[in-house]
Amino acid sequence: MAISVPFADQLALPLIGAPMFIASYPELVVAQCKAGVLGTFPSLNARSIEVLDEWLTQIETQTAAFREANPERRVAPYGMNLILHASNTRREEDLALAASHQVPLIITSVGKPDRVCGTVHAYGGKVFHDVISVLHARKALDCGVDGLILVCAGAGGHAGSLSPFALLSEVREFFDGPVALAGALSNGRQLRAAEVMGADYGYMGSRFIATVEANVSDEQKQVMLDSAASDIVYTPFFTGIRANYLRGSIVKAGLDPQKLDLPRGTPTDLFNPEKKQAKAWKDIWSAGHGVGTLHDLPTVERLVARLADEYREAVRLPSAFA
Ligand SMILES: Cc1cc2nc3c(=O)[nH]c(=O)nc-3n(C[C@H](O)[C@H](O)[C@H](O)COP(=O)(O)O)c2cc1C
Structure with a gap:
């Protein structure tokens, strides 16, 4: 475990709310920070740099006011996700704006985070990078990132395929800095397990x-509640990179989940001509293996209170072998 864990003294739980395309808007981020969880969002959820500027101001203003009104509570800082892939033409602009707002945590994904580290470290922020393998972890550390996010098997979005036991243990052999673990975490006991694992x-x-504040339709939330791990389809079909999707949304779009191994763009009759061509994330909904134990749509505040109860109960669990 890292000797000094960034932001730990500002968190109610050792938990980061992951950035999610379409789903993570300021309402969700602010609710997470108020509850003591480090809330994050992808910069591209804001449709322009002007909107991003407004969002950053909104998150800062609302969390600062809540912090001032509730001095006894741990109100978490926030983070922004920057997609570094060349197709993101806004990445430099978004980074410059993040620097002007001094965003406490920048989460980088899909690309080399070297230039980001220089900019973020100059104002005292931290950079955590998303990885799915030891190779990517080593490359990110060579670029100077402060922490790693291990995106393991069963995670929502562009997930890896390695077991968290394997990837985390291998990474801990050469890195004792901050590590976040991702992949199908849904309750406080699992959160404690992630800590115990390192x-x-x-x-x-x-x-x-599956909360009130997430920016997705009620229908998408309901499909999540109705799904189990076996309803998650892991395929590169929609974006060229393997990601996990809800089977129900694939079927609804008129596609056959059994026939998604064709390279993207292959002329195919898979698409139902009655329906418009389905788009990943918007029509084809991503989620991780953890959906099977989601049974309600609480507010973030209620959810985090429950996670905290489960976490504390797990901390106290006895062992017959200890
Ligand atoms: C709908 C959805 C959208 C996502 N969008 C992004 C994104 O824009 N950027 C990113 O770095 N990760 C994205 N992710 C991945 C998450 O940040 C995180 O790694 C993942 O949700 C963790 O696994 P879990 O869903 O099983 O908790 C997305 C995940 C989901 C479910």
Whole structure:
């Protein structure tokens, strides 16, 4: 475990609310921070740099006011996700704006985070990078990132395929800095398990989609509640990179989940001509294996209070072998 865990003294739980395309808007981020969870969002959820500027101001203003009004509570800082892939033409602009707002945590994904580290470290922020393998972890550390997010098997979004036991243990052989563990975490006992395994934070995405504040339709939330791990389809079909999707949304779009191994763009009759071509994330909904134990749509505040109870109960669990 990292000797000094960034942000730990500002968190109610060792938990980061993962950034999610479409789902993570300021309402969700602010609710997470107020509840003591480090809330994050992808910068591209804001449709322009002007809107992003407004969002950053909104998150800062609302969390600062809540912090001032509730001095006894731990109100978490927030983070922004930057997609570094060349197709993101806004990445430099978004980074410059993040620097002007001094965003406490920048989460980088899909690309080399070297230039980001220089900018963020200059104002005292931290950079955590998303990885799915030891190779990517080593490359990110060479770029100077402060922490790693291990996106393991069963995670929502572009997930890895390695067991968290394997990837976390291998990474801990050469890195004792901050590590967040992602992949199907849905309750406080799992959060405690992630810590016991050697992680500093849990990283939860899908669980937060099934909340009042998430920016997705009621229909999407209901499909999540109706699904189990066996309803998650892991395929590169929609974006070229393997990701996990809800089978129910694939079927609804007129596609056959059994026939998604064709390279993207292959002329195919898979698409139902009655329906418009389905788009990943918007029509084809992503979620991780943790959906099977989601049974309600609480507010973030209620959810985090429950996670905290479960976490504390897990901390006290006796062992017949200790
Ligand atoms: C709907 C959805 C959208 C996502 N969008 C992004 C994104 O824009 N950027 C990113 O770095 N990760 C994204 N992710 C991945 C999450 O940040 C996180 O790694 C993942 O949700 C953790 O696994 P879990 O969903 O099982 O908790 C997304 C995940 C989901 C479910």
